[in-house]
Amino acid sequence: MKLSSKNIETRLDTVYDAIVVGGGMGGLSAAIYLARYGLTCLVVEKGKGRSLWMQDLRNYVGLDPDTPGRDILNHGTKQAIEWGADHLRGYVEEVTDEGDTLAVRVKVGKKDSTYPVFRSKYLIAASGVIDKLPQLENMQNVYDYAGYTLHVCMICDGFDMWDQKAVLIANTEGQIGAAFVLNWFTPYISVLTHGLCEVSDETKQKLADHGYPLYEAPIAKIHGENHKMSGIELTDGTMVEATTGLISMGSIYHNQYLKGIEGLEWNGENLVTNDMMKTSHDRIFALGDLKQGINQVSIAVADGTLAATQIWRNIRRASEPRKWEENLEKVNVAV
Amino acid sequence: MKLSSKNIETRLDTVYDAIVVGGGMGGLSAAIYLARYGLTCLVVEKGKGRSLWMQDLRNYVGLDPDTPGRDILNHGTKQAIEWGADHLRGYVEEVTDEGDTLAVRVKVGKKDSTYPVFRSKYLIAASGVIDKLPQLENMQNVYDYAGYTLHVCMICDGFDMWDQKAVLIANTEGQIGAAFVLNWFTPYISVLTHGLCEVSDETKQKLADHGYPLYEAPIAKIHGENHKMSGIELTDGTMVEATTGLISMGSIYHNQYLKGIEGLEWNGENLVTNDMMKTSHDRIFALGDLKQGINQVSIAVADGTLAATQIWRNIRRASEPRKWEENLEKVNVAV
Numbered sequence: 001m002k003l004s005s006k007n008i009e010t011r012l013d014t015v016y017d018a019i020v021v022g023g024g025m026g027g028l029s030a031a032i033y034l035a036r037y038g039l040t041c042l043v044v045e046k047g048k049g050r051s052l053w054m055q056d057l058r059n060y061v062g063l064d065p066d067t068p069g070r071d072i073l074n075h076g077t078k079q080a081i082e083w084g085a086d087h088l089r090g091y092v093e094e095v096t097d098e099g100d101t102l103a104v105r106v107k108v109g110k111k112d113s114t115y116p117v118f119r120s121k122y123l124i125a126a127s128g129v130i131d132k133l134p135q136l137e138n139m140q141n142v143y144d145y146a147g148y149t150l151h152v153c154m155i156c157d158g159f160d161m162w163d164q165k166a167v168l169i170a171n172t173e174g175q176i177g178a179a180f181v182l183n184w185f186t187p188y189i190s191v192l193t194h195g196l197c198e199v200s201d202e203t204k205q206k207l208a209d210h211g212y213p214l215y216e217a218p219i220a221k222i223h224g225e226n227h228k229m230s231g232i233e234l235t236d237g238t239m240v241e242a243t244t245g246l247i248s249m250g251s252i253y254h255n256q257y258l259k260g261i262e263g264l265e266w267n268g269e270n271l272v273t274n275d276m277m278k279t280s281h282d283r284i285f286a287l288g289d290l291k292q293g294i295n296q297v298s299i300a301v302a303d304g305t306l307a308a309t310q311i312w313r314n315i316r317r318a319s320e321p322r323k324w325e326e327n328l329e330k331v332n333v334a335v
Numbered sequence: 336m337k338l339s340s341k342n343i344e345t346r347l348d349t350v351y352d353a354i355v356v357g358g359g360m361g362g363l364s365a366a367i368y369l370a371r372y373g374l375t376c377l378v379v380e381k382g383k384g385r386s387l388w389m390q391d392l393r394n395y396v397g398l399d400p401d402t403p404g405r406d407i408l409n410h411g412t413k414q415a416i417e418w419g420a421d422h423l424r425g426y427v428e429e430v431t432d433e434g435d436t437l438a439v440r441v442k443v444g445k446k447d448s449t450y451p452v453f454r455s456k457y458l459i460a461a462s463g464v465i466d467k468l469p470q471l472e473n474m475q476n477v478y479d480y481a482g483y484t485l486h487v488c489m490i491c492d493g494f495d496m497w498d499q500k501a502v503l504i505a506n507t508e509g510q511i512g513a514a515f516v517l518n519w520f521t522p523y524i525s526v527l528t529h530g531l532c533e534v535s536d537e538t539k540q541k542l543a544d545h546g547y548p549l550y551e552a553p554i555a556k557i558h559g560e561n562h563k564m565s566g567i568e569l570t571d572g573t574m575v576e577a578t579t580g581l582i583s584m585g586s587i588y589h590n591q592y593l594k595g596i597e598g599l600e601w602n603g604e605n606l607v608t609n610d611m612m613k614t615s616h617d618r619i620f621a622l623g624d625l626k627q628g629i630n631q632v633s634i635a636v637a638d639g640t641l642a643a644t645q646i647w648r649n650i651r652r653a654s655e656p657r658k659w660e661e662n663l664e665k666v667n668v669a670v
Contacts, residue, residue, distance in 0.1 A: 025396055025397075028396050029394075029396045029633060032394050032396065033394055035494075036393065036394055036493070036494040037493070037494070037519075038493075038494060038497065038519070038520065058371065059364075059367050059368055059371055059640070060397065060636070061360055061363050061364045061367065061407065061410075061411040061414070061636050061639075062360075062395065062397070062398050062402075062407040062410055062411055063397050063398070064410075065414065065417075067397075072396065072397040075396075075397055075399075076396040076397055079396070079400065082400075083494075155644065158371070158372070159370075159371040159372070159373060159418075162373065180656060181651070183656055183657045183658075184372075184373070184647075184651050184654075184657070185373065186657075187657035187658055187659045187660075188659055189659065207666070208666045209658075209663075210656060210658045210659065211658045211659030211660060211661070211662035211663040211665075211666055212659055212662070212666070213662060213665075213666050214666075275610070275628075293610075294640070294641070294644060296637075296640050298364060298633075298636045298637045298639070298640045299637045299640055299641070301395070301396050301633045301636070301637065302631075302633045302634045302636065302637030302638075303637075304396075304633070305394070305629070305631050305633045305634055306629070306634070309490065309629060312519075316516070316519050319519075321515060321518055321545060322518045322519070322521075322522035323518075323522055323544075323545045323546045324522045324523050324524065324545065324546030324547055325522075325546060326546070327546035327547070327548060328543075328544075328546040330546075330548075331542070331543045331546055331547070331548050331549075
């Protein structure tokens, strides 16, 4: 059922089998599996996740390569609700470990916000990341190209940059290292730091050895039309010619709501999980971009399958087996 | 490119980056990723795999729940070929480890078969399983229900059996144990052995304790119409009423072609892999139902992503980095 401020109250006494934080591809996969295991679940989706920004999903079996992320998210949300999941638009602010249950406080509504608390036996953290973007005065200029010809994922879109003149926009010396992977797809790489980091002599030398020019002035404007880049103008007046690019500036993690939970093992901002996506906390699972590993839709979707399956196993094994009562006397045992 | 006996010769001198044995969901995912990494690959598909039998795919994010397996396979095959993969209809008979390459002998064509040998640096074993079905004199009677109301996967279809009268068709005492998981979805379970195994007193007692009748006579005929079961008639004349069922008879693995490879670690018929789907052989990967773990489309698709990514990493790291030659003198290094 789709929840909103109008019908939230009907669920405040519910103890869900699982609450899924994040209604992206991984969270929706978890919800679809949970619902089809006959378990109750609530998906809380804040909106504006990484997959919503995808203009096309080129490497997911079964979908047309020009399918936008938005369409798949809408489709999967409908699918999850139809199988019986609850779905709420809201922002998870805090999770509290109450022993037998987890309490999940959600901010609902941007104006006149309410802060309902939902409870569940298990929590699936599927709230993912969003990509850091270069901050320009006119952010619309960035949005006009990001996800089209200015990419954020080399695995997803490296192929579409093949042998083109490309910018690599990096905000740390470590991120500049992406140039030496991106050169698999194209060697015509200009590195831009947008004035965000110092570059060591060693890295400068390595870039020069590869013929990749380095520009350290901030970006003024992305040039092009109809989402197709033609170049990037820097504040010092330089024009860097490029028809494509990769933003390699790291991610912003939506995981603050878990920072108060004791006993969770982190690796940086990623949660450490086992092969069924269980974290070091027995009732908290993590998947997709929030766990360690490769950030890909196909992997998040499988993670959702695994987390939901393990939660089903746990709940099933803790339940009384269902007997065929009316047969109990009839069945003839010749022991 | 679609290969056939007419154009195979053009590829006999090729050393592919990878050959993918099996064009099911996992193999196609691997091929799409390999192609988009700019690697050369050949998918060899024998046909009639498990996903071809699926009448609907209810739990894969982004696809309508009534999408038949056949449609997704056709769509994914087209997708892989469009990104640059080669695809051949044939049966892999043997793989030989030649040191730097693997030689893959394929039987092509049912009549006047030819036996071309293809070579690759890496092999992805994605040839999966098919489900064992009860053998009746009239197999069409089985095919009329299998995949519709007579299921082969509890995780996929347990939900659709909810509280219905169900048969569990098991061929070993171990498989009978599935009754005590299936009862999560329905307690109205009749167990049929089709005369294929002895049942111990202990198991008989456990079934009786749950009220699940056991029928040991062979199946004569599945009753129903329009793919909807109404019951199963046994050779002793008994009619077992049921509107759904689960066939729990294990799987036939297509993995014979790997049995001659030294150093491959097996767990029964499954290949043991690491978290990037690499087997104990550095150039052989295994995924989907062929590796250990849960048999689900979503998982096979992610496995394909992982295997292809690791192969790309290996090949990329072994390659000379591409430099922007014309810049090599121009780039000004202020070191």
